[in-house]
Amino acid sequence: MSMPRPESENWYAPTWGRLAxxxxxxxxxxxxxxxxxxxxxxxxxxTADQLAFRAEVLAGPVPWLEPWVRFDAGFYLAIARDGYHxxxxxxxxxxxxxxLLPALIALAATVGVxxxxxxxxxxxxxxxxGSACAGxxxxxxxxxxxxVWLGCGVLATYPFAFYFSAPYQESLYLLAAAGGLLAWYDRRPALAGLSGLIAATARLTAVAFPIGLFVEAMLARRWPSRGAWLVSAATAAGAAVLVGYLWLALGDPFAHFKAHAAWGRESPSLGGVGRALLQxxxxxxxxxxxxxxxxxxxxFGTLALGIRGWVKRGPLWGCLILIPVGQALSTGTTLSIERIVLTSFPAAFELGELLGRSRMMRVAWLIAALPAQGYFLWLFVNNGFLN
Known part of the structure; x- marks a missing residue:
């Protein structure tokens, strides 16, 4: 009877190095x-502001990167330079x-980058x-x-996956959230909590992790573990960092939540979910x-995958898919939903498992997804507002 080969010797195994x-x-x-x-x-x-920003980047030391600095990227770079105001x-x-992203850019600037x-x-x-951690x-x-391989492929080929390469928060959230989930599965709650804290400074959808842990415990009719409480406290601390800093900078601890009204979002509510779904x-x-x-x-595809994930993998996996989407819908609009679903990264592996059932499905995904990503990337770099 032959012994199974170690993972490192299996050419198909999704090792850290291969995934990365x-x-x-x-x-x-x-x-x-x-x-x-x-x-x-x-x-x-x-617009005049966009032209001025384009001229500024083209006059800098890396003009060839100018096509990637679009829309929200300008805000992140401005915050890194001037802070909140x-x-x-x-x-x-x-x-x-x-x-999180402005802080890292500012930190890099202090050492000459x-x-x-x-x-x-x-x-x-x-x-x-982050993709390696998620895998x-x-x-x-x-x-x-x-x-795993097909799920990572979905993460890379999804029509709006180019946002992972732009100066946006999507990649940072993926790394923190997927790293925290992996740490939790490896029974390292302190590291999972630290990851939750960091994730909350990139996206407030980080609350999906502790909520999932508590829902999982509640449905199992047991008291949440100390690790779950630690993750919850750390994630809350990350949100508190945001609130406290904005309080000091702008004199309003709720400035972040009020700011979304300028982008056409409502205060979160169940009614908002209904209006967004109707839209x-x-x-x-x-x-x-x-x-x-x-x-x-x-x-709707992400919602369906979230329900599948909940039924097949459990409430934690399901919450990580459904809560980010539900949080966005609660503001009464589908604005940027095509990008927001990137935070529901476990959905990629649910879709990957479905694609694994049929070669025809995999080919159909590539035929549809890759040209779509090329088209939307073309719109993005040409300053075409996707919404």
Whole structure:
């Protein structure tokens, strides 16, 4: 009777190194595609502020990265340079953007790294590590090598996965949240708690982790473990860092939540969920333009995968998918939902398992997802507002 080979000797095993290499190759290809699709000149739809920011980046030491600095990236870079401040006339409030990425960019700037370069490099490095953490965590949950590889493939090929390479928070949240989940499965609650604290400074959807732990304990009719309480306290501390800093900087501890009104969001409510779902149903009928119909597909697809994950893997896995989406819907709009579902990263592995059932399904996913990502990346670098 032959003994099973160690994981490191199995060519198909999703080891740390192989997962990281796969993610790295995907980022190099994505960054290259963005530069290739970049406009030669600004279009007539560019605003004066966008033109000024473009000129500033082009005059800097890394002008070739200018196509990746779009929309929210400008806010993150401005916060890194100037901190949080009350909005000037005609300007959106920067308190709506969380501090982890700006803090890291500012830290890099103190040692001489150009902020634009740091703003692009940091998310891409975070995605490489975060994708590997997510894959290893999914291996603990699913036990399937194929599911892990296909799930990481979904993370890289999803039509809006290019946001993982832009100066946005998505990659940082993936690293912190997936790293915390992996630490929890490895029975390292202190590290999981630290990861929850960091995740909360990138996305407040970090609350999905402690909520999932408590729901899991409640449904099992047992008291939450000390580790679950530690993760909850640490995640709450991360949110408190945001609230406290904005209180000191702007004199209003609720500045972050109020700022979202400027972007068309309501205060969270159950009624908001209903209104957002109705909006998504209406968007399904807007076939004359490609973007509006993609948003509800991403939304309803993620919700379906979240329900599947809950039933098959348990409430923690399900909460990590469903709560970020529910939190976004509670504000009464589907604004940016195509990007927000990136925080529901376990959904990628649920879809990966489904794709593993049929080669035809895998081919169909690539035929649909890769051209779609190319199109939306083209819109992004050409300053076409996706919403």
């Amino acid at each position: 290499l796969f993610a790295l190759v995907s980022r190099v290809l994505t960054l290259t595609a963005g530069l290739f699709l970049a406009p030669a000149a600004a279009g007539p739809h560019w 009350p909005p000037a006339e005609g300007e959106g409030p920067n308190a709506g953007f969380l501090p 150009n902020p634009v370069l740091a703003g692009v490099v940091i998310p891409n490095v975070a995605f490489v590590a 290893r965590a999914a291996l603990r949950v699913t036990g399937g090598h194929r599911t 998504a149903v209406q968007e399904l009928g807007q076939w004359e333009r490609p973007f509006p119909v993609v948003k509800p597909i991403a939304l």
